[in-house]
Structure formats: structure tokens, C-alpha cells
Amino acid sequence: xxxxxxxxxxxxxxxxxxxxxxxxxxxxxxxxxxxxxxxxxxxxxxxxxxxxxxxxxxxxxxxxxxxxxxxxxxxxxxxxxxxxxxxxxxxxxxxxxxxxxxxxxxxxxxxxxxxxxxxxxxxxxxxxxxxxxxxxxxxxxxxxxxxxxxxxxxxxxxxxxxxxxxxxxxxxxxxxxxxxxxxxxxxxxxxxxxxxxxxxxxxxxxxxxxxxxxxxxxxxxxxxxxxxxxxxxxxxxxxxxxxxxxxxxxxxxxxxxxxxxxxxxxxxxxxxxxxxxxxxxxxxxxxxxxxxxxxxxxxxxxxxxxxxxxxxxxxxxxxxxxxxxxxxxxxxxxxxxxxxxxxxxxxxxxxxxxxxxxxxxxxxxxxxxxxxxxxxxxxxxxxxxxxxxxxxxxxx
Numbered sequence: 001x002x003x004x005x006x007x008x009x010x011x012x013x014x015x016x017x018x019x020x021x022x023x024x025x026x027x028x029x030x031x032x033x034x035x036x037x038x039x040x041x042x043x044x045x046x047x048x049x050x051x052x053x054x055x056x057x058x059x060x061x062x063x064x065x066x067x068x069x070x071x072x073x074x075x076x077x078x079x080x081x082x083x084x085x086x087x088x089x090x091x092x093x094x095x096x097x098x099x100x101x102x103x104x105x106x107x108x109x110x111x112x113x114x115x116x117x118x119x120x121x122x123x124x125x126x127x128x129x130x131x132x133x134x135x136x137x138x139x140x141x142x143x144x145x146x147x148x149x150x151x152x153x154x155x156x157x158x159x160x161x162x163x164x165x166x167x168x169x170x171x172x173x174x175x176x177x178x179x180x181x182x183x184x185x186x187x188x189x190x191x192x193x194x195x196x197x198x199x200x201x202x203x204x205x206x207x208x209x210x211x212x213x214x215x216x217x218x219x220x221x222x223x224x225x226x227x228x229x230x231x232x233x234x235x236x237x238x239x240x241x242x243x244x245x246x247x248x249x250x251x252x253x254x255x256x257x258x259x260x261x262x263x264x265x266x267x268x269x270x271x272x273x274x275x276x277x278x279x280x281x282x283x284x285x286x287x288x289x290x291x292x293x294x295x296x297x298x299x300x301x302x303x304x305x306x307x308x309x310x311x312x313x314x315x316x317x318x319x320x321x322x323x324x325x326x327x328x329x330x331x332x333x334x335x336x337x338x339x340x341x342x343x344x345x346x347x348x349x350x351x352x353x354x355x356x357x358x359x360x361x362x363x364x365x366x367x368x369x370x371x372x373x374x375x376x377x378x379x380x381x382x383x384x385x386x387x388x389x390x391x392x393x394x395x396x
Contacts, residue, residue, distance in 0.1 A: 005072030012057060012079045012091075019051055020087050027086055028358070036215040039168040039208070048090035049123055059121055061093045061256060062105060070252055070314040074259045078307070081263020084368055085216065088260065092123045094218075096165050099253045100127045100176050103193070107237040107245055112195060116174050125173040128166040130196075130223060131246070135160065139381045141243055142187050146179030146225065148194055155181075155194055155235065157202075157228040163375075168208045168219020173198050177225070178246065181239045191242030195234040202228035212367045250376055251322025254329050257372055258310045258336035262303060264365045265343040269299045271360060272347035279350075286350060295346040306332070306339045327389035330382035338379070340369035 001009070023044045030042035052058055060066045060076050068076070080087035088094040097120055104117040119125045136143035146159025159179055166172050174197055181192040196203065206222040208215065237245060273296055276287040286292045310332045316325035344366045348355030355362045373379050 001075055002069075002072055005068065005075055008057075008060065008068065008072065009075040009079060011055060012076050015052060015055055015057055015090075016079060016082060016087060019048055020083050020090060023048060024083060024086060024361075031217065036210075037208070039215075039217055039219050040170065041217065045086065045089060048086065049092070052091045057091045058123075059092050059101075061098045061252070062101060062121075064105065065121070069318045070255055071311060071318055074255055074311060074314045077256050077259035078263040078266070081260035081265075082267045084260055084264060084365075092121070093256070095253065095256065096129045097127050098256060099249045100129055100174075102252065103176060103236060103245055103249050106248060107241070109233070111233065112236070116195065119173075124171075126166055126169050126171040126218070127174045127176065128164050128172055128221075129178075129249075130161045130164045130175045131178040132163045133160055134162045134222070139377050141178070141191060141246060144178055144180060144191060146177065147183075148177070148179040148181045148192055150181070150232065151229075153232050154229045155232055157194065157196065157225045157230070159225045160223075161225070162222040163209060163220050164223055165220050165375075166218045167205060167221035167223065168215075169217065172218075175203075175223075176236065178242050181242075185240060188243045189240035191246075192239050193236040193242045193245050194230060195236060196225070196228060196230055200228055200230060202226045211371050214364065214367050248322060251317060251325065251329050254333050254376055255310060255314050255317065257376065258306070258332045261336045261340040261369055261372060262307050262310065264369060265299070265303050265306075265340045268340075268344045268347040268362060268365060269296070269303065271362065272296060272299070272343075272350045275347075275350050292350060295350065299343045299346055302339045303343065306335050309335055327386055330385035330389075333376060333382045334379050334386070337369055337372040341366065341373070344369055 026044045027042045034040060060068055060073055063069060080093065101117060101120050104113055108117055120127060131144065132138040133145060136145055138144065146157065146161065149156050157177060157179060174195060176193055177196050178191055178193050180190045182190050202225060204224045204226065206224055208219040208221050211220060276292050276296065277285060279286045313325050313328035313332050316328055322329065344362055348362045348366065351360060351362065354360060
């Protein structure tokens with residue numbers, strides 16, 4: 001890691017120890033008192049955001065704004081994974097806003113940037129990315145059925161989306177919606193992206209979907225768009241650019257997700273080790289039981305393997321762009337969630353029944369990690385990509 005990268009990681013750790021980790025209980029108590037169907041933001045988050053800004057820990061995910069490379073930011077993202085509910089948002093590096101800000105930064109017009117990117121970068125609003133649909137296999141973006149039809153100076157949008165993260169948050173003000181502007185065009189030129197303000201007539205939030213029974217603060221929602229009319233100026237880039245924008249958006253975002261998963265796995269290993277050292281069974285500490293030692297050792301090895309592959313991928317993106325790291329991006333999206341699920345599951349097992357409770361964050365960590373084997377594309381799609389890249393290197 002560079003000197004600059006190490007400096008930011010050290011500063012992030014100081015912020016975590018002094019402010020974020022001590023605030024977890026307050027955050028949890030606020031959410032529990034209001035019920036998990038309530039999506040109001042716990043006030044402690046705004047306090048933490050103010051503290052982070054005063055420390056220069058703000059918008060670190062965006063190289064052109066923060067001056068950090070993807071490789072340098074990867075270390076910071078890992079630290080935030082120790083408190084995934086709190087830490088990413090406190091430094092304005094939370095999904096799906098990071099990807100949406102990248103889209104607007106790369107492809108937005110000056111007017112779009114002024115209206116939406118600036119308040120997002122300032123942390124005043126939140127956003128959502130509406131791609132996934134219930135009626136089609138959305139892992140193949142060519143299946144997207146939502147229609148975006150030009151009508152004079154407007155576009156009219158009709159479609160049905162779900163698992164749209166961030167929608168339940170009262171601060172969610174804008175959707176980036178992916179749909180088809182040219183259903184009969186070439187497969188990768190049929191799709192476009194368009195900006196739809198949350199309060200536009202015809203946007204209907206049908207329900208907020210729980211994940212394995214959990215309802216997190218920002219939510220994941222099912223939405224219907226019925227004759228939603230927005231100005232043609234809301235189109236992002238050009239008609240037919242949707243697939244290209246999606247690929248540009250997902251590359252760095254997968255680095256962020258994977259490094260946060262590594263942070264979650266590290267905290268799970270730490271909790272597992274502490275439990276093994278402090279808990280006695282059959283006359284000796286769990287840490288002296290061979291089976292527990294093996295689980296700890298394997299976890300250490302697997303975390304380090306995953307981290308190095310993600311670092312390699314971040315470095316390739318810095319040097320060659322997301323397209324030049326296509327195979328590695330697909331690989332880490334398989335490796336990191338699977339590794340995290342395995343390590344968290346071991347930690348739950350060592351904790352016994354306590355591991356399933358809210359007294360430790362392991363159950364919630366498992367939900368996040370397992371969901372990320374589907375979010376941003378399921379494992380099977382990424383394995384297909386890795387196999388295609390590998391087969392392309394060989395000839396009969």
C-alpha cells in the first residue's frame with residue numbers, strides 16, 4: 001500500500017475506534033425502538049457524517065474527487081466493512097449512491113450534475129438504481145422489459161422493478177432507471193438509462209422487501225412505473241448506452257463490495273478468536289480444541305487469499321480500466337461473498353446459539369454476505385464470465 005493509502009486507512013481506523021464502533025449500540029437501539037419497518041435515519045448517523053467530514057474522510061470512493069486510486073481506497077473500504085450498517089454512509093461511500101454518483105460523474109450533463117450529483121456528493125440526498133425486474137432473469141440485462149419511449153420533449157416510462165436498494169430511505173430523491181428505448185436494436189444497444197425523480201407522478205412503491213427477515217434502514221423495494229413522464233434531458237448519455245453505462249458502473253462498485261465483505265470476515269474472525277479464547281468446553285478453552293483451531297486457521301488463509309485477489313483487481317482497474325480487469329472483477333465477485341459466508345458461518349458455530357442472536361453482529365453479517373452472492377449478478381453469471389475469459393486464452 002502507498003504512503004497515502006496507509007495514511008487514509010490509519011485515519012479511518014482512528015475514526016472507527018473513536019466514533020463509529022461506539023455508536024453501533026445507539027444505532028441499533030434507535031432502530032429497535034421504532035421497529036424494523038420504520039426507515040427513519042438514526043440521528044447518530046448525521047453526527048458521524050459531520051465528524052467524518054471534519055477529518056477529511058468524505059467521498060473517498062471517487063478518484064477524481066478524493067485523489068485516491070481504487071487500490072488505495074480498497075483498504076479504506078475494508079475498514080468500513082467492520083461496521084457495514086454505519087461506516088460506509090458516515091464517509092458518504094455507501095451503495096447504491098456510490099455507483100450512481102460514478103454514473104453522473106462520468107456521463108451526466110452539467111445540468112444533471114448540478115441538480116443531482118452535487119447534493120449526492122454533499123450527502124444531502126440519497127438515490128436508487130432501478131434495474132432488476134421480477135418477471136425476467138435480470139442477471140442478463142438484455143432481458144430488461146421496462147420501456148422508455150420518446151414522446152416529443154419527454155420520455156414515458158412503464159415497467160415493474162424490485163430489489164431496488166435505498167428506496168425506503170426518506171432521503172431517496174432520485175432513481176436511475178434502466179429500460180429499453182429500442183427493443184428491436186442490437187442486443188447491447190437496446191437499453192438506456194434515465195433519471196426519474198422520486199416524486200414523479202406514476203412512480204408507485206408497492207412494498208419494502210425484507211432480506212432473510214431483516215429490514216435494513218435503507219430498504220429494498222418493489223416499484224411500479226406507470227406512464228411516468230420525464231423530460232428528454234433526463235436521459236443519461238445517449239439512447240442505447242445503458243448496457244455500457246451499467247458495465248462502467250459495476251466495475252469499481254464490485255471492488256467496494258468485496259473489500260467491505262473482507263472487513264466483515266475479519267471482524268467475524270476476531271469475534272470467533274475472542275470467543276474461542278474465553279469459552280471453556282470439556283475442561284479446556286475452545287481455542288485448544290483442534291477442530292476450532294482448524295476453523296480459525298482456514299479463515300485466516302481464506303481472508304488473505306481473497307484480499308490479495310481484490311487488490312490485484314483494483315490495481316488492474318487503476319492501470320487498464322474496468323474493461324481491462326473484466327475477468328478479475330468477475331472472479332472476486334464470486335470469491336469474496338463465498339469466503340465471507342464461510343468465515344461468518346464458522347464464527348456463528350463457535351459462538352453457539354449466541355451467534356444467531358443480535359448480541360453479536362454475525363447473523364446480520366451473514367445476511368449481507370449471502371445477499372451479495374446475488375446482488376450485482378449471481379455467482380453463476382460471473383463464473384460464466386471467468387470461464388469465457390479462460391477459454392479465450394486457449395486454442396485446440
